[in-house]
Amino acid sequence: MLIHKIEEVRNKIREWKSQGLTIGLVPTMGALHDGHKSLIKKSVSKCDKTVVSIFVNPIQFCPGEDLDKYPRTLDADEKLCNDVGVDIIFAPSPKEMYGEGHIMSNDFLTYVTPPFFYVNKLCGKSRVGHFDGVCTVVNKLFNIVQPDFAFFGEKDRQQLIILKKMVNDLNIPVEIIPCPIVREESGLALSSRNKYLSEEDKKEALALSKILFNIKACYKNGIKDCKALTETAYSYLNSNHSLEYLEFRDANDLEEKNIADENTIVFIALKIKNVRLIDNISLGEL
Amino acid sequence: MLIHKIEEVRNKIREWKSQGLTIGLVPTMGALHDGHKSLIKKSVSKCDKTVVSIFVNPIQFCPGEDLDKYPRTLDADEKLCNDVGVDIIFAPSPKEMYGEGHIMSNDFLTYVTPPFFYVNKLCGKSRVGHFDGVCTVVNKLFNIVQPDFAFFGEKDRQQLIILKKMVNDLNIPVEIIPCPIVREESGLALSSRNKYLSEEDKKEALALSKILFNIKACYKNGIKDCKALTETAYSYLNSNHSLEYLEFRDANDLEEKNIADENTIVFIALKIKNVRLIDNISLGEL
Numbered sequence: 081m082l083i084h085k086i087e088e089v090r091n092k093i094r095e096w097k098s099q100g101l102t103i104g105l106v107p108t109m110g111a112l113h114d115g116h117k118s119l120i121k122k123s124v125s126k127c128d129k130t131v132v133s134i135f136v137n138p139i140q141f142c143p144g145e146d147l148d149k150y151p152r153t154l155d156a157d158e159k160l161c162n163d164v165g166v167d168i169i170f171a172p173s174p175k176e177m178y179g180e181g182h183i184m185s186n187d188f189l190t191y192v193t194p195p196f197f198y199v200n201k202l203c204g205k206s207r208v209g210h211f212d213g214v215c216t217v218v219n220k221l222f223n224i225v226q227p228d229f230a231f232f233g234e235k236d237r238q239q240l241i242i243l244k245k246m247v248n249d250l251n252i253p254v255e256i257i258p259c260p261i262v263r264e265e266s267g268l269a270l271s272s273r274n275k276y277l278s279e280e281d282k283k284e285a286l287a288l289s290k291i292l293f294n295i296k297a298c299y300k301n302g303i304k305d306c307k308a309l310t311e312t313a314y315s316y317l318n319s320n321h322s323l324e325y326l327e328f329r330d331a332n333d334l335e336e337k338n339i340a341d342e343n344t345i346v347f348i349a350l351k352i353k354n355v356r357l358i359d360n361i362s363l364g365e366l
Numbered sequence: 367m368l369i370h371k372i373e374e375v376r377n378k379i380r381e382w383k384s385q386g387l388t389i390g391l392v393p394t395m396g397a398l399h400d401g402h403k404s405l406i407k408k409s410v411s412k413c414d415k416t417v418v419s420i421f422v423n424p425i426q427f428c429p430g431e432d433l434d435k436y437p438r439t440l441d442a443d444e445k446l447c448n449d450v451g452v453d454i455i456f457a458p459s460p461k462e463m464y465g466e467g468h469i470m471s472n473d474f475l476t477y478v479t480p481p482f483f484y485v486n487k488l489c490g491k492s493r494v495g496h497f498d499g500v501c502t503v504v505n506k507l508f509n510i511v512q513p514d515f516a517f518f519g520e521k522d523r524q525q526l527i528i529l530k531k532m533v534n535d536l537n538i539p540v541e542i543i544p545c546p547i548v549r550e551e552s553g554l555a556l557s558s559r560n561k562y563l564s565e566e567d568k569k570e571a572l573a574l575s576k577i578l579f580n581i582k583a584c585y586k587n588g589i590k591d592c593k594a595l596t597e598t599a600y601s602y603l604n605s606n607h608s609l610e611y612l613e614f615r616d617a618n619d620l621e622e623k624n625i626a627d628e629n630t631i632v633f634i635a636l637k638i639k640n641v642r643l644i645d646n647i648s649l650g651e652l
Contacts, residue, residue, distance in 0.1 A: 086537065098386070186482055190501065190535035193479045196472055215476065216536070223537040249476035250502070251372065251509040 082158055082169045086177075086224055089131070089170050093226055101128035105227035105254075107218055110134040110171075111151035111272035112160050115262040119231040122259055124165045131225050132161050134171040139184050140213030151275050170225070177220065186212075192219045192250075194242045198334055202238045202325060202347050203358065214239055215246050222254050230254050235261045235269055237345055237360045241334060261359075263289065269359045276355045284352045287316045291326070292361040295346050299363050304340050317350075324349040324356070331362065368444055368455045372463075372510055375417070375456050379512055387414035391513035391540075393504055396420040396457075397437035397558035398446050401548040405517040408545055410451045417511050418447050420457040425470050426499030437561050456511070463506065472498075478505045478536075480528045484620055488524045488611060488633050489644065500525055501532050508540050516540050521547045521555055523631055523646045527620060547645075549575065555645045562641040570638045573602045577612065578647040581632050585649050590626050603636075610635040610642070617648065 083089050096103060104127030106119045112134075123130040134157055141147035154171060161169050178184055192215040198204070199211045222230065232240050244256050262270045267289035268282065277285060291313040298312050306328040313326055326348045328337040337344050342364035349358045369375050382389060390413030392405045398420075409416040420443055427433035440457060447455050464470055478501040484490070485497045508516065518526045530542050548556045553575035554568065563571055577599040584598050592614040599612055612634045614623040623630050628650035635644045 090539070100384070186479065188481045188483055190481055190532045191479045192536070193472065193477045195474045195476055197474055220535075220537045223539055226539065246476045249506075250478070251506045253376070253509055253512065 081167065082171060084171055084173065084176065086172065089168060089224055092168060093224075096129050097226070102229070103127055103225065103227045104130045105221060105225045105230045106130065106132045107221050107230065107232070108132060108134055108157075109136045109150065109272065110157050111153050111275065112157045113262075113270045113272065113274075115233055115235060115270035117160060117164060118262050119233055119259045120161065120164050120166060122257065123229065123231050126257070127227075127229055129167045130165070131168040131170055131227065132166050133221050133225070134169060135177065135217065135221075137177075137213060137217040138174055139178070139189075139216060140210050142207050142209060145207070146273075146276075151272055170221075177217070189216075192216045192246065194246060195249075198238075198242050198245060201334060201336075202327060202329070203349060204238065206324060206349075211239065211242050215242065218243060219246070219250075219252075222252060227254055229257050231257045231259055233259050233261065234360070234362075235271065236358070237347065238334065241332070267293065271357065273355060273357065277352065281352050281355065284318075284320045285357055287318075287321055288348050288350060288357055288359040291316050291348060292346055292359055296361055296363055299340050306338055306340055309340060309346075320352055322351040324351065331364070367453065368457060370457055370459065370462065372458065375454060375510055378454060379510075382415050383512070388515070389413055389511065389513045390416045391507060391511045391516045392416065392418045393507050393516065393518070394418060394420055394443075395422045395436065395558065396443050397439050397561065398443045399548075399556045399558060399560075401519055401521060401556035403446060403450060404548050405519060405545045406447065406450050406452060408543065409515065409517050412543070413513075413515055415453045416451070417454040417456055417513065418452050419507050419511070420455060421463065421503070421507075423463075423499060423503040424460055425464070425475075425502060426496050428493050428495060431493070432559075432562075437558055456507075463503070475502075478502045478532065480532060481535075484524075484528050484531060487620060487622075488613060488615070489635060490524065492610060492635075497525065497528050501528065504529055505532070505536075505538075508538055513540055515543050517543045517545055519545050519547065520646070520648075521557065522644075523633065524620065527618070553579065557643065559641060559643065563638065567638050567641065570604075570606045571643055573604075573607055574634050574636060574643055574645040577602050577634060578632055578645055582647055582649055585626050592624055592626055592630075595626060595632075606638055608637040610637065617650070 104123030106123050108116055136150050191212050194211050194215050204211055240258055268285055294312055295309050298309055303309055328340055328344050328346055331343045331345050340363055344363045345360050347360045390409030392409050394402050422436050477498050480497050480501050490497055526544055554571055580598055581595050584595055589595055614626055614630050614632055617629050617631050626649055630649045631646050633646045
């Protein structure tokens with residue numbers, strides 16, 4: 081069932097809650113791919129009712145980013161959701177979420193602000209204000225849908241860690257369920273922004289996963305020094321790549337690591353032409 | 367029932383929700399007086415179950431403020447609550463609310479940040495960060511108690527307006543119920559900080575309500591110009607008073623008023639010796 085209005089979602093939720101049903105929420109910006117599909121399936125199998133939100137959230141885009149050209153594919157998204165048994169597709173307009181007028185700034189809008197220590201690094205460094213926008217919209221969606229479980233992909237690992245911190249800090253009665261990255265056979269992590277890539281670009285984009293897989297292999301072979309591990313990466317990069325970061329950080333609090341261990345995540349971001357791609361890998365998991 | 371632990375409150379709330387009972391929350395910092403009592407009574411009469419939280423919230427105090435000497439009277443508070451039929455008194459420790467260590471800063475803690483336009487004036491001007499602390503703790507309490515209704519006094523009118531804005535902006539499923547200021551026969555608005563005043567100081571403190579009552583009388587007599595209305599105030603002030611602000615603002619969005627109308631609130635803050643007192647009056651109400 082496709083719903084555009086907050087009040088209509090609330091009415092359905094109230095009905096379900098009164099029946100004692102559990103609710104899963106999968107927040108997305110649409111342009112759904114198999115990565116999203118795996119999150120949605122997990123929710124459908126775990127919860128009595130599943131809500132997928134589709135909202136390209138303006139306040140998490142920075143000036144100059146791709147808000148206007150971000151892929152919007154509602155018809156296809158709706159079909160994917162219906163195929164896997166989603167109960168509500170919640171697709172509000174920006175006006176429905178933020179009201180009218182020029183209120184989408186912290187001059188006139190209440191924000192949920194994640195801790196500076198979690199946002200002053202990795203993607204937060206180049207995307208100033210991005211995670212404030214993410215936390216604010218996810219908080220709003222939590223308040224509207226009141227889910228028992230919310231499903232987020234490990235592809236956006238910094239986001240996942242920040243949202244877990246938000247839930248903990250604000251005592252939000254929602255359990256965050258992390259879901260593994262889904263990759264093409266080539267290794268490329270699925271992303272809605274892959275739509276921006278030509279076939280040629282896509283080959284260049286393999287550098288991300290290759291670097292991460294190689295670092296993990298070296299780590300498993302006994303190299304623990306992060307500087308040494310980083311150096312193994314550069315052979316995968318060429319002049320088509322503009323590396324934004326390659327960093328080793330703690331899986332819980334994003335503290336920087338000098339010596340890699342089972343609790344280390346390797347984060348990478350790089351640009352191919354004007355397309356910015358991210359990926360990450362946990363050294364601890366098999 | 368006095369409860370110190372979040373998990374214990376959650377268990378009770380879950381039980382009540384499953385029975386379809388409505389829940390009222392009265393957030394306080396303790397040192398309860400007849401003003402709080404009127405809020406609590408309203409909740410008890412309106413809701414099936416009433417939770418009063420008692421928590422001197424460290425993050426809403428600014429450096430140099432009265433966090434350490436703020437009155438703490440838990441035994442008397444408990445008695446007052448039990449007398450009027452409160453179901454849960456929730457009195458957590460700072461550690462229970464914020465965890466251990468030095469995390470009470472926006473470096474390491476997720477905050478709920480009210481809009482700058484609402485906090486850069488009145489009390490927010492001298493109490494930088496105060497309303498961030500208020501919004502954050504109230505958001506936490508809402509997530510813990512999940513009330514249908516929350517009761518706040520009009521004594522802290524800027525806080526009330528900011529919290530209503532927060533509820534609206536973040537789609538929080540709680541209805542805020544404003545409760546009128548309770549005054550001594552003398553006119554003095556009840557406040558936990560009145561405990562800091564000597565009998566002599568208390569007489570000086572009457573300046574606040576006298577100024578407000580006089581402005582309202584002049585307004586009712588036809589004076590609408592805010593500058594003219596302000597001038598009527600100064601005859602009540604003497605060298606024992608240090609006026610922080612006397613301002614006319616819109617009841618919904620705190621916009622400044624030059625011409626008073628039925629939607630205008632008059633706000634005053636002044637210090638007597640080192641005790642800072644606030645009061646306000648709505649020109650619209652009878």
